[in-house]
Amino acid sequence: MSSEKLLTLKTRDGEEFVLEEAMAFRSLTIKNATSNYTINNTPLPINVEINTMIKVIEYWKKHSERGISEDELMNFDKKFFKLLHNSELFDLVVAVDYLADKGLSNAACEQVLDKITGKTPQEIRDIFNINNDCTPTSLGG
């Protein structure tokens, strides 16, 4: 086991897990929280559920790997997002915004963008299962 500093985090749904501090600090939110936080082994609460956190850590881990090429990262990202259901993507987008990790946030938003670009409003509603509560004003062609 490495002698790196470890951090204990507790998710919104009560799960506790341990992470290397350097990796956890990819999240500005976690980083700022620990700077005001006296270490006494109390887990740091984070407003994310364990399912989503697992995905985030999987992404962080890959992007922290030493010696990994741009191409390999691109392939990983493609596969990573492809395997997400839209509901998981939603949770990820919201969680990453909360965690304030710009890199992952940008990547997740790009995914949403890809699904939206070139689609009519009804197609977008069908993809994301959204109810149409708009009054007819401007049309979207």
Add this chain to the structure above:
Amino acid sequence: MLPTCSYSVNNCCFSEIFRAKPCRLFRQFSTIMSTADWSKLPMELVGLIASRLHFAEDCLRFGAVCKSWRIGILQNGNSLCSFLPWLMLPQWKNESLRTCYSPSNCKSYDICLPDVLDKRCWGSSHGWLVTLGANFEMHLLNPLSRAQISLPPLHKCPNLNLVCTGKSFRDSFVYKVILSASPCSADCVIFAIYSDNWKMAFAKPGDVSWTPLSCIRGHVDDAICHDGRFYAIDTFGEVLIWDFSGSFLKKIAFTPSRDMDNLVYVTTYLAEIEGQIHAIMRLLFDTRITDAPCLSTWCFKIYKLDICNEMWEEVKSLGDWSIFVGSNHSFSISCSVYPECESNCIYFTDDFSGAYYDAMHGYDMGIYNVQNGRVKPLLQENKSDFAFSLPLWIIPSLS
């Protein structure tokens, strides 16, 4: 026994360093219920996603998905960049649906715009239109957000002794009204050319009246606002310059227009490219076969102004840039920033039909290639019955 897992942190398997409660690492993903409500996406995220939409039409569609996305996109309007120019086609019968055509991807979009019904409009590169109704009422309107700002009454301008109806004021008395910047910015000035193109005046949003400009000698072909100054070019071959407080600064002779052949109709536009003023001469032939004139564009000649030496230099290529002229504040686009736009071209619409519009010939508009002098036609659709409604250029924007 803890399940083995594929998630490992720092080369240690999760189960080794996991000290707290046993975790339910394995999820059967197929049993996850879809609880995500995308319409409840936090506003900053809606804005973040919207700010990266490249085409204005995607923006329009994004805002049409649901109420909260529309609010999100309007609230984050200031972070949205401008998009590619649209050709807004004229009014068709009494329809409030207006077709906008994007020449860069050859697609048409219909926008419901009851606010421009029976009004004359002029475009801009700042996302706003100037509209003039048959009742002398003038407004600034953003067709994407439908925000409207009213302007002071031009017909009550101090240098006018006006005796004409609202309809003829709209149809022919006012030639062009342009704006220098989005009304949300402090540099916004509105500029009007009227009275057979012999008079000009300006106003800022919030003014109660227009301020006339003096020292105009003749028929003004075009005017632009740039860097705190008004530039106007007249048919006598002079460029006149004022500052934004209305003080006349100087006049510069524009000699190329004085050497023109009498068989050719010429009108000159002014446009700014990379901070430098250019004069764009549009040469037209009258191809009439009946009594009414039928002007058709033959070619363009471009000149760059060296303002310090008051000299003009002919420009044979616009390089990476393209210019948009006709019923709008003439503007330029950098095609290196917007590669979907064809570079070294002049996109022009019809400034002359108006009262002489003939449905047989359609509008005099197209894309002029500066390099080879050829004109590619632009979409002709729903030719309007109304003399006051002409096609115009606008770069849609939500600011």
